[in-house]
Amino acid sequence: MHLWLLFLTGTAVYGISRISEPDLKAINFAKAIERRKLNGSMIKEVEVDSGESCSFECLEEEKCRSYNFESTNSKAVGFKCQLSDSDRFVGLANFTEDPNFNYVGIQAS
DSSP: OHHHHHHHHHHHHHHHHHHHSOOOOOOOBOOOEEEEEEOSOEEEEEEESSHHHHHHHHHHSTTOOEEEEEOOOOSSSOEEEEEESSOTTTTGGGEEEEEEEEEEEBOOO
């Protein structure tokens, strides 16, 4: 009897925590293309502390299809993260070499 009550209590608490969690999003990003950058179509530029932070910024921005991440940093703080509503296939003419950036796009399923 006590185990059954404990099970019901645990289920109720778990159920409440699941209801109160925000909707989760997931995107698969392709492998970074080093020393390349997509110019134009930038919707937002933010300062981040890592490549992972940049990918989270893209995930949070609904229109984001790819991003440029500043791979070299001469400053003591932050890296540039440039979010784009395009990708290298649409903007092939704007996909250029840049030794300071890495390009990351959403991986097609």
